[in-house]
Each structure stands twice: as structure tokens, then as C-alpha cells.
Amino acid sequence: MAAYAWRRNGGRAVQTLFEEIWSRHVVEELPGGESLLYIDRHLINELTSPVAFRRLRERGRAVRRPELAHAFADHMVATVPGRTQASFPPAQPYLHALREAAAAAGIPLFDLDDPGQGIVHVAAAEAGLVLPGMTVVCGDSHTCTLGALGAVAFGIGTSEIEHVLATQTLRVRRPQVMRVRCEGRFEAPLSAKDLALYLIGRMGAAGAAGHAVEFAGGAIRSLGMEGRFTLCNLAVEFGARFALIRPDRTTAAWLAALPGVAGEAGPPSLPWCEDSRSGARFDAERSFRIDGLAPRITWGTSPAQVVAIDGRVPDPEELPAREAEAARRAIEYMGLAPGEPLAGLPVDDVFIGSCTNGRLADLRAAAAVLRGRRVAPGVRAWVVPGSQAVKRAAEAEGLDEAFVGAGFEWREPGCSRCVAVNGESVGAGCRAVSTSNRNFEHRQGPGARTHLASPATAAASAAAGCIADPRDL
């Protein structure tokens, strides 16, 4: 259903990539400024869809285009090695509801034991379900991840899930478009996660609210697809419901290498995807340079409360009044003191995984740091691959043995301790370095103290037993 390819926009005003994809999916402009937008791909999970399916049933409505929907079991599944359906009983009613609804409507389900199972934003891309030019929705705020492929991908609530199921459309107002240009070179161990945390810190938790963000610039072009997914994933943490990156040769090569896509897509020659529409006008522009950027780590309870890994907890007295109160609360919740250095804080938990950092490149980066090192005594360290495909690929190159040998647990794919609705959480009062996306109060478990960081920083911290700078190893 997607506009996978399109012709140049000869003669007309130059649109941004976002506007171009959007306008191609407008079924009708509605009074009051909303568009009726056609949805090419509806991704579904067990946490946010059961009520939508129930309401649909209660109102006697059918699923309009079940072949455009795909369901994944991810949020609530146990990730314990050798898991079964019974491993986390509270998930049963959710998984049961999803299975019944999917079967009744004819929606394919990537269930617990499916070789394509995984966190929806990881596994859907691997399955070739998301292509450049598509509109993609899912009942999960990190759906913007998939915009890395050059799609208009966004998170929706349960009433919108019901609306898409019934109509294959959404009533939405087109957001403004902001270009975030990043120039400079990534020097190891600096990663897309560090850049994303840096941008969140600079822009604030609502810095791009009301906007779709298009990432551009040399630093973005130099990122592989996995780094691009990480970056787009975290755009919602600075308020952008949508993020995207113009497809290029990196995108084309990644798609062509997917099993099942290669044969049909042929060689990656996609004339429409080069960075050619420089004349497009954006509603807002921000520019950043990444040269010399230090790895980042969060100290507070918002992803915007972030500093360089060699930085210190800020002193609320020195912050603007509006930030000071939030900082005081965060410092208390996190068990920190103003002015305290982050590096060296003892760590109880390390979590490597999630839709942010659960891909093969992330696991490789962590394993490279761990080489010849062991998890420090008393640290509970987990690796949760983002999908079955990631797990298989990692095992094929021996990463599982490397992690287990270093003292990590090597687990099954799922959202696990990122979302903590699956019986897997960080203990109360425990300090965690996590490659996930949210450090909200109680997010990783009641009383959990989360520091967000890159896979390299997480691995370095696991080995050191305290927050550690991967550049020091």
C-alpha cells in the first residue's frame, strides 16, 4: 500500500520528506484543519490493543483491512531463558485477548515462540513490514523509531487503535516540521544513544512538541541503520511524536539485505532517496555539532536531566527557578547529592536491551567493551536481545557466550525491564544503568533509580561496579 517510490515533484513547491509522504496519504482534508490520513501499516501489541478490540466487538464493527495489521507479543512477555506461556501469569489475559482478536480478524501474530517475535519496533522492521514512504502506526509512543526508514511512523492511543482497525485511517492534524541537523564525526565509543541524550538535554523534554523531526546532516548520514533507529526512537523524549530520516544508500542496502526483501527489491538503486530536496522549507531548524562530544548519562527522572559521563549532578540553587524544583525532587528520588560526580556511583543493576538499544550493533558495542572483563560482584547484569532475529545473529557470532562468560544473563526477546510490566524490574532503591529510554520515577520498578546511557557505558559500568566512562577502559 505504500508509496515506496515516487517521481520528483516537478515544478511544484518543494515539500519536506515528511510533508510529501503525508500529502500522499491524505484521503480527505476535514473541516477544522485535520486530515483523514490513510494508514499503510498498523502494528499491534498486547498491552495497548485489548480494549480497542473489545470496544470494536461491542459496537459490532469489523476490522477493515486485517492484511495491513500485524501483531506482536512484546511488552508483557517474560524474557527468562526457557520461558513458556506460564512464565508470567499476569500477562495471560492480555496475550489471550490479543490471540483471540488476531485470530478472529485474520491478523498475523508474531507470538512468543515465533521466529519473527521481538519488540515491535525492532521485529517489524526486520520483517520488512516498514518501507520508505509508508504511514505506520502502533499503540506505543516509540513508534517514531521506524521513521528511521523514511516513513511517517507514530504512536497512537487505544481509541486511535480502534479507529484504525475500523477505518484504516486516522483523523490527525499535520504537525509542523523541524529539521535537526547534526554535523561532525562519531568517534568511538560515542554512539547514536549519546547523541540522542545530548539532543534531549539541549532541547528539553518538550523541545519538539507539536513537531515532526527530520534528522539531517553529515553525522546522521554516517550512522548505520541501527544507530538511526536509536536516534529516531528517542525523539519522542524531546516531545516529537514523529521522527524520520531521508532514505539513502544505507537504508536501501539495509532493506535489500532483509531475508525475503532482497529477491524482490533487487539491487539498492533508489533514485528518489538521495538528499536532493534542499530547497524544502522547514517550520523550525536546529543545528548541532558532535565533535568532541563526551558520552552522556542521565542523573534525574526525566531524559532531559542529562550530563556528560564525566559531569556532576547539578546544584538546584544554580538552576533557573522552574528547573530547580524538579531537580530537587529528582535528586532526592535518585538518592544523589548536588555537585556529586556521576562516575563512580555504585551500580546494582545493568540492563542492555529495549527498542532503543536491543539491536545487533548495540550488543556488539557492549561486548567489545566487556572483552577480557567480568561483571563486578553484586551487579545484576542482563542482556535482552530486541528480537529473535537479533538473538540468532548474536549467537551466530558468539556474543551470547561472551556475555555469559563475563557474568551477564543472556535472555529471550521482549521489552523486559524497560517497561517493567512483565514481572521484570529493578529493585526498590537499586541504582541501574540502563540502555532503555525512560528514567521516570518508578518506571523500571517501584523505587528504581535509572541512569540512561549507551550500551558501551552500560557494559563499562557493569564491569566497574559503578558508573564508568567507556573511554577510560
Add this chain to the structure above:
Amino acid sequence: MEAFTVLEAPAAPLLRDDIDTDALFPAAWVMDFDTDYGAALFANWRYLDARSVENPEFVLNREGFRAARILVAGANFGCGSSRSHAVWALAAFGIRAVIAPSFADIFRGNAIREGILPLVLPRPEVERLAAIAAAHPGATFRIDLQSCRVRDPLGGELAFEIDAPAREHLLSGLDEIDSTLRHRAAIERYEAGVRAKRRQWAAAGIPHDDRSRAR
């Protein structure tokens, strides 16, 4: 959905920025499929044990604010997850309107679709209303969505703005899907157009997404 026209009710001040969906509806309460959404609202702040023992300091546990149907909150309200559970928790507790300087995009849409008014005012006005609410627990505020005006218990009145589709949706309480299904012909035309284009692409050897159904 219950229509929203005029709301006369007490307001509770909770002037924090970035109140996230995990605060509104903590993950632990998801684990019960038939959870008590009203009890789950702000559970980590409302209860000393995160479950049932009330924290007497928390605003919704204080006299006059238990019956609040309006929240006066900080900027970027509802950031975080897309989970509608956050809105259901507000609704089940009895909150019908949140007054804040700004809302997270996904939350705002969820709220409107579940009949909760996200009311945006400039920060100084929000702070003023919060101060009035704090000083007069249980006093009645009046929000009129027809005239788009909010009146505080001291008689002060100010206008607010909300985009037309959101306002009409809240005022009517009509089912959005019914409204969209009236555009069925346009949706079918769109789909027919896409099918035609796809045949052209296939003829020209341009890849499209039919394979995704291959599994």
C-alpha cells in the same frame, strides 16, 4: 463518550512540569487485567506503600481536593507512553479537565477522545489558578466549553482557546468512528488509486510491499 459542555467542580493544584504517564498510571497496575483505574491514578504519589496506605501530603488525599474534577498542572503534561490507561485513570477518578501550559501530543489526543478536556492557558494564568485552588480547597471552578471561558471561585474569568475539531468532539460526545465511516466512499477511492499505482510500479519493476504478507 460523555459530552463535555460545562463543568462546575473543585480543582486540585499539582504544579509539576513533565507529569508523565507512568506517574498517572504506574506500570505495576497494568498487571491486573481488570485493574481499578481510579485507584491507580498517581498511585506512587498517592499511597505510601504504592498500593493503599494514603500519603496525607498528596493533594488528592487532602480535604476539599478528594472531589476534584479538575487538575491544575505543569507543562508537558502526559509526556511518555501512549498508553490510554493514563487517561482512563484520570477519568475513573473523576477528572474531566486538566489545565496546564502545554500537553504532550499523544496524551492530548487520547484525552480528547476519552472526553477529558486538555485546557491550555499561559503559565502565569495556570500558576494563578493553582494558587487560588490551593488557598480555597473544594471551591468551585467553572469551565464552559461552549463559550471557552474558565471562571475561578473568586469570580475571575478568562478565555481559553482550543482547536475546533477537539472542541466539537468534546461538546458533541459523538463517536469519531461513526463520523469517519461517513467518508467510506473517499477511503475506497483512495484504496483503488493505490492499487492502480501499485500495478504500474510492478510493471516498471519498482518494489512495493506485497511481500510483507508472504510469511
